[in-house]
Amino acid sequence: RKEVEQDPGPFNVPEGATVAFNCTYSNSASQSFFWYRQDCRKEPKLLMSVYSSGNEDGRFTAQLNRASQYISLLIRDSKLSDSATYLCAVNMNRDDKIIFGKGTRLHILP
Amino acid sequence: DAGITQSPRHKVTETGTPVTLRCHQTENHRYMYWYRQDPGHGLRLIHYSYGVKDTDKGEVSDGYSVSRSKTEDFLLTLESATSSQTSVYFCATLSGTEGFGQYFGPGTRLTVL
Numbered sequence: 439r440k441e442v443e444q445d446p447g448p449f450n451v452p453e454g455a456t457v458a459f460n461c462t463y464s465n466s467a468s469q470s471f472f473w474y475r476q477d478c479r480k481e482p483k484l485l486m487s488v489y490s491s492g493n494e495d496g497r498f499t500a501q502l503n504r505a506s507q508y509i510s511l512l513i514r515d516s517k518l519s520d521s522a523t524y525l526c527a528v529n530m531n532r533d534d535k536i537i538f539g540k541g542t543r544l545h546i547l548p
Numbered sequence: 549d550a551g552i553t554q555s556p557r558h559k560v561t562e563t564g565t566p567v568t569l570r571c572h573q574t575e576n577h578r579y580m581y582w583y584r585q586d587p588g589h590g591l592r593l594i595h596y597s598y599g600v601k602d603t604d605k606g607e608v609s610d611g612y613s614v615s616r617s618k619t620e621d622f623l624l625t626l627e628s629a630t631s632s633q634t635s636v637y638f639c640a641t642l643s644g645t646e647g648f649g650q651y652f653g654p655g656t657r658l659t660v661l
Contacts, residue, residue, distance in 0.1 A: 441607075472649040481638055481652035482591070525591065527649070534579050534598060534642055536650060537607065540590030 441465060442528050444539035452547050455516050459542045461526030462508045470529040471509045473500055475522045476541065482525055485511075513544075521546045551575055552653035554639050560659045567626040569656050571639030573619075579642035580622040581650065582606075582614060584635040591638065597622055629660045 444461045451457045463471075471488035486493065488500040488509045499512040509528075513520055523541040530537055551574035561567050571580060581596040583606075593606030595614040603614050611633060613625045626633055636657050640650040 474649070481655055482650075484649040484651070487649055534644065535593070535596060535604065535606070536581065536640075536642070537593060538583070538591040540588075 441530065441537045442526060442539040444526055444542050446540055446542060448543040448545055450545045450547055451516055453516060453518060456512065456514050457516055457544065458510060458512045459524055459526075459544075460508050460510050461528075461539050462506075463528045464507070465528070465530050466504075466507060468507075468528045468530055471500075471502055472527040472529075472536075473498075473509075473511045474525040474527060474538075476525055477522050482538075485524070516544075516546050518546050518548060520544060552639060552641055552651055554637075554653040554656050556656060557654065558657045560661065561629055562661050563630055564628050567629050567658065567660075569624045569637055569639075569658070571622045571624070571653055573622075573641045575641065575643070575651075576619055577641035577651075578619075578644045580616065581640040581642070582612070582622065582624045583638045583640065584608065584633075585638060585655075586635050594624065594637075629658075631660050634658060634660045 441464050473485040474482040475485045476482040492501040497514045501510045525541040526539045553572045555570045582594040583591045585591050592608045597603045597616040615623045638655045639653040642650045
């Protein structure tokens with residue numbers, strides 16, 4: 439089983455809709471979790487960290503389910519500018535070895 | 549923005565030649581990482597460093613070596629480049645402060661002919 443897995447998509451979603459991504463991880467001792475956004479031919483940029491109690495940043499909500507070993511990202515009222523690839527990242531151990539999922543492509547349709 | 553630069557930004561080389569990619573950061577972050585990104589594979593960790601002279605292997609370390617003699621610089625060396633190492637290489641740093649994620653450099657596009 440791969441250490442971090444994501445549905446590659448693509449997700450084609452109409453503007454204004456809500457979309458959710460999941461990301462599963464294999465190491466139950468994983469320490470911290472992140473969502474990144476990557477635009478075509480650009481570097482990944484941190485979207486948000488994922489906290490145990492869940493956290494929200496504007497239209498974006500991140501949640502962690504340690505029992506089932508997955509994290510999720512919810513985007514509400516999606517905008518055309520949300521079109522990108524969304525990567526989850528998991529800090530696997532105390533030495534901060536950080537592994538990424540393959541990413542989920544999102545296309546917001548006008 | 550963690551002030552991360554990568555050099556060169558683009559490189560074309562031939563099979564069998566040595567190649568060194570440089571990552572430089574100005575934020576005094578403790579951790580540094582090298583990833584490669586390929587279609588269908590996403591970002592894969594090559595090597596990472598958790599301090600000066602402290603490095604460890606990632607998911608795809610074969611054929612690569614790294615060195616970190618100063619906090620600000622992390623070098624990735626391909627001892628004898630192969631066509632399978634054609635990729636986009638990203639460097640990233642991490643401050644180590646809880647809850648703060650990685651910052652990435654702009655990437656180096658390497659083509660091995």
